Amino acid sequence: MPLSQASTARGRDRNGNGxxxxxxxxxxFNHEQLHQLAHSAPIAFELIRRAAQMNVTLLATSxxxxxxxxxxxxxxxxxxxxxxxxxxxxxxxxxxxxxxxFVPFTRVAMLLSNLATFRTLDVLVVPEKTSLMLRSIGGLHxxxxxxxxxxAGDREVGFNRASSKFDMVxxxxxxxxxxxxxxxxxxxxxYAIVGYPKFDLHGKAPRRHFFNNDRPTVxxxxxxxxxxxxxxxxxxxxxxxxxxxxxxxxxxAPHVMLFRKDVQISLDRLRIDRPGLIPERYRNCPHILxxxxxxxxCDMTYTLAADCYLGDVxxxxxxxxxxxxxxxxxxxxxxxxxxxxxxxxxxxxxxxxQRVGDMEAQIDRAFADHARxxxxxxxxxxYSFDLTDRPSAARAADAIEHFVAQLGAVNPDDxxxxxx
Numbered sequence: 436m437p438l439s440q441a442s443t444a445r446g447r448d449r450n451g452n453g454x455x456x457x458x459x460x461x462x463x464f465n466h467e468q469l470h471q472l473a474h475s476a477p478i479a480f481e482l483i484r485r486a487a488q489m490n491v492t493l494l495a496t497s498x499x500x501x502x503x504x505x506x507x508x509x510x511x512x513x514x515x516x517x518x519x520x521x522x523x524x525x526x527x528x529x530x531x532x533x534x535x536x537f538v539p540f541t542r543v544a545m546l547l548s549n550l551a552t553f554r555t556l557d558v559l560v561v562p563e564k565t566s567l568m569l570r571s572i573g574g575l576h577x578x579x580x581x582x583x584x585x586x587a588g589d590r591e592v593g594f595n596r597a598s599s600k601f602d603m604v605x606x607x608x609x610x611x612x613x614x615x616x617x618x619x620x621x622x623x624x625x626y627a628i629v630g631y632p633k634f635d636l637h638g639k640a641p642r643r644h645f646f647n648n649d650r651p652t653v654x655x656x657x658x659x660x661x662x663x664x665x666x667x668x669x670x671x672x673x674x675x676x677x678x679x680x681x682x683x684x685x686x687x688a689p690h691v692m693l694f695r696k697d698v699q700i701s702l703d704r705l706r707i708d709r710p711g712l713i714p715e716r717y718r719n720c721p722h723i724l725x726x727x728x729x730x731x732x733c734d735m736t737y738t739l740a741a742d743c744y745l746g747d748v749x750x751x752x753x754x755x756x757x758x759x760x761x762x763x764x765x766x767x768x769x770x771x772x773x774x775x776x777x778x779x780x781x782x783x784x785x786x787x788x789q790r791v792g793d794m795e796a797q798i799d800r801a802f803a804d805h806a807r808x809x810x811x812x813x814x815x816x817x818y819s820f821d822l823t824d825r826p827s828a829a830r831a832a833d834a835i836e837h838f839v840a841q842l843g844a845v846n847p848d849d850x851x852x853x854x855x
Contacts, residue, residue, distance in 0.1 A: 588750025
């Protein structure tokens with residue numbers, strides 16, 4: 436459903452629903468990992484803090500999410516918050532556990548198994564796109580869905596047709612708007628530039644030190660997509676190079692989904708590969724830290740701690756550029772035409788190499804040439820994040836309040852489609 440054709444609103448009063456009660460707004464976190472929480476939870480807390488004229492509920496889909504959200508709420512000064520955990524039927528859990536090794540079965544099943552809960556909501560705020568199945572399969576056509584996105588990266592999948600199916604999109608900066616508009620995926624009144632709520636929660640955290648030495652630390656952060664990631668071809672060679680280095684530390688913190696499945700599949704352009712295993716000698720090396728999925732992979736701990744970024748297509752490079760530092764990108768797929776390709780804009784932030792054999796020399800070069808790339812990094816960051824003195828979560832809460840107010844303005848006697 437295009438942004439200009441939100442679902443039919445019948446029988447809604449000025450508060451946004453048909454029974455005189457405040458509109459009901461749910462924040463859904465439907466993922467087995469934690470990396471999407473910080474992109475929308477701060478917005479929910481802001482709405483709760485300002486006692487907005489709506490009932491706000493956070494919907495977690497795992498005990499781990501529940502615990503982290505409660506901690507985030509405490510850190511944000513929220514003492515009373517409605518956080519609930521959704522579950523699968525008992526009979527389905529074993530099947531889901533088996534299938535999740537290959538496909539995101541639980542995410543889809545969680546939606547369709549909890550339709551009764553979603554049916555009680557007027558607005559649902561999500562950081563991902565799977566939730567659109569509540570309409571296409573679940574039949575909840577009257578449910579308004581707001582997309583916060585997660586990350587400010589350049590990958591093509593972030594700008595596919597599904598982006599046009601939301602009633603409102605909250606974006607981090609002009610780059611996202613420009614790309615959505617060029618593809619006709621967003622209407623002028625269908626989005627709001629709000630900054631990056633994740634920075635509100637984690638961006639000012641103190642820098643941590645993980646090694647008992649004075650070496651510079653490199654963060655290797657490959658993506659999980661077999662079609663785009665450097666891990667499958669070059670990852671072990673990178674670990675081997677740093678294993679022998681007497682000059683650099685390494686934090687190996689890939690995308691949290693890389694080692695989540697036995698087999699990884701790129702669906703946009705089909706490619707299948709196995710992430711494999713990480714030899715123990717790398718885990719036991721005193722100047723290498725390996726973390727394939729803890730909360731520290733999601734809360735900017737490592738992007739704040741590193742002195743140099745080594746990666747491929749992960750959006751985390753933009754979070755790293757909150758404080759500009761040297762970057763190096765591994766082109767493991769011979770992407771000769773990356774220049775001028777909007778899906779690789781971040782590669783202008785540093786050297787791009789197809790070589791791993793001289794990795795230490797490549798890192799040396801990244802440090803030596805950083806002054807050359809600094810202006811580009813700063814411009815890429817400004818284009819990706821519209822940050823102001825006002826917290827991003829507050830700006831996003833403003834946008835949601837305005838959106839809900841517009842819904843409430845619909846004449847309950849009219850059977851129309853809301854252009855928003």
